Amino acid sequence: xxxxxxxxxxxxxxxxxxxxxxRRASDNNHLHTKRARDDLGTGEHRQSEAKNxxxxxxxxxxxxxxxxxxxxxxxxxxxxxxxxxxxxKKLVIKNFKVKPVLPANxxxxxxxxxxxxxxxxxxxxxxxxxxxELYQAVENMCSHKMSASLYDQLKExxxxxxxxxxxxxxxxxxxxxxxxxQLNTCWQDHCRQMIMIRSIFxxxxxxxxxxxSLVSSLWDMGLDLFRSHIISNRTVQNRTVEGLxxxxxxxxxxxxxxxxxxxxxxxxxxDLQIYEEAxxxxxxxxxxxxxxxxxxxxxxxxxxxxxxxxxxxxxEEESQRILHYxxxxxxxxLIACVEKQLLEDHIGTILxxxxxxxxxxxxxxxxxxxxxxxxxxxxxxxxxCQYFSAFIKKTGTTIVIDSEKDKTMVQELLDFKEKLDNILxxxxxxxxxxxxxxxxxxxxxxxxxxxxxxxxxxxxxxxxLRAGNKEATEEELxxxxxxxxxxxxxxxxxxxxxxxxxxxxxxxxxxxKSASVDAEKSMLSKLKQECGGAFTSKLEGMFKDMELSxxxxxxxxxxxxxxxxxxxxxxxxxxLTMGYWPTYKPLEIHLPSEMVNLQEQFKRFYLxxxxxxxxxxxxxxxxxxxxxxxxEEGSSVKELQVSLxxxxxxxxxxxxxxxxxxxIAQATNIEDSELRRTxxxxxxxKARVIVKLPKGREIEDGDKFLFxxxxxxxxxxxxxxxxxxxxxxxxxxxxxxRVFQDRQYQIDAxxxxxxxxxxxxxxxxxxxxLYNQLRFPVKPSDLKKRIESLIDxxxxxxxxxxxxxxxxxx
Amino acid sequence: xxxxxxxxxxxATWRWIANDDNCGICRTAFDGCCxxxxxxxxxxxxxxGQCSHVFHMHCILKWLNSQQVHQLCPMCRQEWKFKE
Ligand SMILES: [Zn+2]
Ligand SMILES: [Zn+2]
Ligand SMILES: [Zn+2]
Numbered sequence: 001x002x003x004x005x006x007x008x009x010x011x012x013x014x015x016x017x018x019x020x021x022x023r024r025a026s027d028n029n030h031l032h033t034k035r036a037r038d039d040l041g042t043g044e045h046r047q048s049e050a051k052n053x054x055x056x057x058x059x060x061x062x063x064x065x066x067x068x069x070x071x072x073x074x075x076x077x078x079x080x081x082x083x084x085x086x087x088x089k090k091l092v093i094k095n096f097k098v099k100p101v102l103p104a105n106x107x108x109x110x111x112x113x114x115x116x117x118x119x120x121x122x123x124x125x126x127x128x129x130x131x132x133e134l135y136q137a138v139e140n141m142c143s144h145k146m147s148a149s150l151y152d153q154l155k156e157x158x159x160x161x162x163x164x165x166x167x168x169x170x171x172x173x174x175x176x177x178x179x180x181x182q183l184n185t186c187w188q189d190h191c192r193q194m195i196m197i198r199s200i201f202x203x204x205x206x207x208x209x210x211x212x213s214l215v216s217s218l219w220d221m222g223l224d225l226f227r228s229h230i231i232s233n234r235t236v237q238n239r240t241v242e243g244l245x246x247x248x249x250x251x252x253x254x255x256x257x258x259x260x261x262x263x264x265x266x267x268x269x270x271d272l273q274i275y276e277e278a279x280x281x282x283x284x285x286x287x288x289x290x291x292x293x294x295x296x297x298x299x300x301x302x303x304x305x306x307x308x309x310x311x312x313x314x315x316e317e318e319s320q321r322i323l324h325y326x327x328x329x330x331x332x333x334l335i336a337c338v339e340k341q342l343l344e345d346h347i348g349t350i351l352x353x354x355x356x357x358x359x360x361x362x363x364x365x366x367x368x369x370x371x372x373x374x375x376x377x378x379x380x381x382x383x384x385c386q387y388f389s390a391f392i393k394k395t396g397t398t399i400v401i402d403s404e405k406d407k408t409m410v411q412e413l414l415d416f417k418e419k420l421d422n423i424l425x426x427x428x429x430x431x432x433x434x435x436x437x438x439x440x441x442x443x444x445x446x447x448x449x450x451x452x453x454x455x456x457x458x459x460x461x462x463x464x465l466r467a468g469n470k471e472a473t474e475e476e477l478x479x480x481x482x483x484x485x486x487x488x489x490x491x492x493x494x495x496x497x498x499x500x501x502x503x504x505x506x507x508x509x510x511x512x513k514s515a516s517v518d519a520e521k522s523m524l525s526k527l528k529q530e531c532g533g534a535f536t537s538k539l540e541g542m543f544k545d546m547e548l549s550x551x552x553x554x555x556x557x558x559x560x561x562x563x564x565x566x567x568x569x570x571x572x573x574x575x576l577t578m579g580y581w582p583t584y585k586p587l588e589i590h591l592p593s594e595m596v597n598l599q600e601q602f603k604r605f606y607l608x609x610x611x612x613x614x615x616x617x618x619x620x621x622x623x624x625x626x627x628x629x630x631x632e633e634g635s636s637v638k639e640l641q642v643s644l645x646x647x648x649x650x651x652x653x654x655x656x657x658x659x660x661x662x663x664i665a666q667a668t669n670i671e672d673s674e675l676r677r678t679x680x681x682x683x684x685x686k687a688r689v690i691v692k693l694p695k696g697r698e699i700e701d702g703d704k705f706l707f708x709x710x711x712x713x714x715x716x717x718x719x720x721x722x723x724x725x726x727x728x729x730x731x732x733x734x735x736x737x738r739v740f741q742d743r744q745y746q747i748d749a750x751x752x753x754x755x756x757x758x759x760x761x762x763x764x765x766x767x768x769x770l771y772n773q774l775r776f777p778v779k780p781s782d783l784k785k786r787i788e789s790l791i792d793x794x795x796x797x798x799x800x801x802x803x804x805x806x807x808x809x810x
Numbered sequence: 811x812x813x814x815x816x817x818x819x820x821x822a823t824w825r826w827i828a829n830d831d832n833c834g835i836c837r838t839a840f841d842g843c844c845x846x847x848x849x850x851x852x853x854x855x856x857x858x859g860q861c862s863h864v865f866h867m868h869c870i871l872k873w874l875n876s877q878q879v880h881q882l883c884p885m886c887r888q889e890w891k892f893k894e
Contacts (some may be wrong), residue, residue, distance in 0.1 A: 420870035510821055537849050548852070577851035578825040579841055599820065606824075612856055612864070613824045621821035627814045639816070650813045707812055 016344055107146055110137050114150075117155055117200060121193050122161040129293040131200060139203040147208035152786055154201060155221055160191070162225040169236045176243040183240060184261055187226070187268045194222035227272045240265065241279050245286050252317070263325035270327050282324075284333055291341035300345045304354025305366040311342045311373060344377045352385040359391050362419055367427035381431070388428075389437045392420065396445035409453065410460035414483050417442065428680065443490040450777065453495035453734065457487055462504035465520060467513045477519050485526050492777045494531060499739045501527075502539060503582045503731065509546055510574055511622050541580035549574045556605055571598050575606065575615075583738070589619050590669045592651055619644050620674070626650060628689060630711040638691065638711070645678045650689065653707040658693075661703050677722060679705065687711075687718050743776055747786045750774060755796050755808040763787075763804045826856050828864045834885045835869035844868040858893040861886050 103109075120127045127134075141150050165186055169179070198205060198218045205218045216224060231237055244265060251257045269275040291314070298307055318338050322331045324579050343350075350370075358366050374380030399405065399412045420438055428434045446453050461484055464477060472480060491497060508514040524543070528536040553572045560567060591599070603615050622644030630636045642650065648668045653661055659667070665675055676699040683692040683699075689711050693704040750773045754766060761769075767783055787806070790796050799805035826840045833856075835858035836844050842886045844866035863885045865873075874881050876891060883890045 188819045379875055383879070510819075512819075533848070541849055541851065544852075569815045571820060572817070573822055576821065576823045578823045579850050581823065584823070595815075595818065598818075602820075603822075610824070612827050612858060614827050616823045616825070618821040618823060622819060624818045625816045629812050629814075644818070644820070647815060653812050798831075 036763035110141055111153055118157050118197055119194050134200045136199050142203050142207055147204060150204060151208055159225050160581055162229045166229050176246060179239055180243045180261060184264050190226055194219055223272055231272055237278055241282055259324045266325050275327055280330055284337055287337050288341060291338055295342045295346055299349050304350055308369050308373060312369060314338055314342060339376050347380050347383050351383055353389045356391050365422055371428050383439050385434050389441045392441035393445045397448055400445055400449050406456060410456050413487055431708055446490045447492045451493055451496045454491045454493045455500045458497045465515055466508060467515045481523050481608055495776050496739050498734050503735055506581055538580045541577060545576050556602060559605055568594050574600055584618050586616055587619055631709055639717040643722055646682055646720060649678055649682060658706045659705050681722050687713055687720055751790055752795055760807045833866045833869055835865050835873055843862050860891040861888045875890050
């Protein structure tokens with residue numbers, strides 16, 4: 001029962017909708033295997049409909065028109081109808097053997113129609129037939145085992161078309177942009193056409209292609225054709241790639257270029273699977289050349305911050321390039337290439353040229369950028385850390401080493417540390433290695449100058465803890481002490497610090513100069529935490545003495561009241577345990593008898609309570625509150641806060657009107673230089689309560705002194721400071737000497753301790769044990785001297801045969 | 811009277827009378843403390859016996875506790891009595 005194609009197609013129409021839907025449903029999986037992209041295809045957008053279609057629809061004859069029961073109408077529903085229960089008419093078909101016979105020219109005719117459609121697509125002309133007709137024709141041909149020839153025929157038509165396109169790209173053309181645009185148009189057309197062709201030949205794609213693993217899908221077949229006929233052509237490929245590289249280069253030099261053109265052509269290369277081989281390699285070479293030269297030139301021409309900003313911009317541009325048109329696989333090699341050419345090859349130059357200045361000028365933003373960029377390179381951070389450390393050591397050394405800058409050393413160190421901490425925190429991401437390096441570098445330079453930094457840190461603390469320091473609140477002071485402790489931690493000669501700290505603490509405690517007991521205690525606990533209880537036990541003892549003294553004075557006052565002594569003046573005594581406090585030279589000076597009496601009364605009282613003790617007065621540490629009556633007839637009374645020495649000088653004027661320097665010396669027995677300083681403070685300072693004749697700043701032999709009857713001052717209570725300067729120089733020397741002496745004792749004790757335990761030890765082992773035990777810096781030659789001295793004193797002896805071996809002498 | 815002292819804050823240091831000697835029990839100088847203590851001074855006082863020998867209090871107490879029968883001065887072997 002032959003049917004004309006036309007009739008057959010017409011008969012199909014009713015089933016078309018169902019067919020199309022079914023087809024779409026199975027499309028989904030299949031399409032994913034294609035290289036076709038969303039933006040080129042249209043079939044993919046149909047997905048939602050597919051959900052409605054059951055996949056379970058039984059396979060049926062596609063040539064529905066041949067189904068005899070239905071007037072040429074497809075009866076897809078017939079099997080269902082037949083199975084319906086209760087249907088009276090039973091139709092059973094057995095052994096349907098008669099094969100449908102096709103007209104002889106069926107294949108040719110059908111193909112002609114299809115070919116016509118394909119050619120119309122290629123020429124962008126309207127197609128005479130509906131797509132459904134064409135689709136059905138393909139389906140029919142496939143069902144009649146014509147698939148293979150259909151595929152070959154289709155391929156041939158497409159090949160003819162693609163081949164015909166080659167010519168326009170091999171002929172001479174001057175403008176490369178026009179060339180690229182033309183190629184792009186050709187490619188876009190090709191894709192569009194292949195999608196349309198594929199949708200017509202979908203059945204072929206779905207059956208024949210799928211069943212034959214050696215046959216490419218229609219889409220891939222199209223790509224193969226485009227590749228072999230157009231892009232594999234040497235000339236075409238060269239011109240295309242060169243054109244693309246030129247476009248990119250002109251964008252790199254600042255021009256605006258057509259991103260969509262670049263993107264489309266680069267995707268074309270990817271789709272044709274020649275992106276890497278034909279384009280990427282040359283692109284990376286061009287990139288390397290460009291940035292290699294640019295890096296060489298700019299790193300010398302530009303200042304480091306400008307250079308870094310430029311590199312950052314370049315990296316950003318390149319990653320935009322990847323986002324906008326390059327294949328994502330190019331990201332890694334491209335960025336690596338830019339990093340190498342612009343950064344990695346120049347790390348040394350950048351750091352050497354710019355780091356110090358950036359650090360000096362605290363250029364936080366630039367440093368952050370530097371860190372961020374170097375982080376991308378292999379050794380960048382390592383190198384940065386080394387330069388950072390070198391900078392700290394260099395700068396720190398200049399702060400520490402110059403004795404002219406001693407006055408500001410500690411403040412400068414604190415500022416320097418704070419600045420570096422800030423840089424570490426905000427610019428260097430709190431990098432642990434940098435942090436360690438910062439500490440090591442500080443420790444390194446701060447100990448380049450022995451003893452002095454320790455002394456100055458102690459002085460600095462004294463300055464901050466001393467009364468009258470109103471510049472800081474309690475919290476600020478606490479923070480400051482914490483910062484000081486950080487510096488302290490770096491210092492090796494902690495005993496030097498302790499000695500000076502102790503001397504200053506003694507002054508603060510005894511002269512009532514401490515700004516805050518809380519701050520003192522807090523500093524003490526910080527030191528204890530840092531160095532252990534042994535380090536602070538004596539300092540703690542000093543505080544304890546002060547407390548005990550208060551108790552004793554309370555008892556003494558009760559005792560005095562009990563004795564009904566007429567109190568001429570109020571006495572309080574601070575009793576210091578020797579050994580806790582700095583050592584003071586015992587001085588015998590002349591006190592007025594009433595003061596001597598009072599002193600004796602106290603001494604008796606004290607020794608009565610504490611037997612087995614000796615008491616030594618320390619006049620240089622005493623101070624008084626003195627009432628002075630100036631202008632004989634007026635009532636100008638002032639209260640003077642003065643040292644005991646100043647008091648003794650003033651008291652002389654109760655007995656006489658004027659005294660020579662020599663007379664005062666004899667009357668008080670104050671040591672000469674001390675006395676001169678005392679007189680200077682009373683006669684040459686801000687509040688001049690005695691008058692020096694002749695006038696002058698310095699106290700000379702033969703100078704005479706009068707009571708300043710005309711003394712005027714706006715305040716009632718006046719504090720007259722001792723002249724300090726010379727005193728501190730002397731004190732400093734003695735304090736330091738004491739530290740060194742103490743170190744010798746400690747070395748001796750340590751040697752004896754070790755030898756006593758080990759009995760016999762080589763020189764080297766002894767020295768290394770000593771270095772483990774001693775907490776201050778010491779030269780090997782000093783250790784050797786102490787060992788010699790102990791041998792002389794028979795604490796140990798040399799081995800008879802081996803002079804480098806020592807034995808303990810019990 | 812031109813000048814009158816209202817109050818006087820004096821400073822004195824104290825040490826043991828026997829400061830330069832060593833404790834006969836622990837051999838440490840008296841300006842230091844006994845081996846059980848960390849701080850010399852009030853925390854580790856000295857005591858005298860009627861025999862006039864002097865020791866760290868902690869040292870002599872330990873010594874006396876270790877004596878089974880008679881409590882003798884470790885230096886002169888006379889009966890130990892604290893000096894009042
Ligand atoms: Zn003892
Ligand atoms: Zn003790
Ligand atoms: Zn005795």
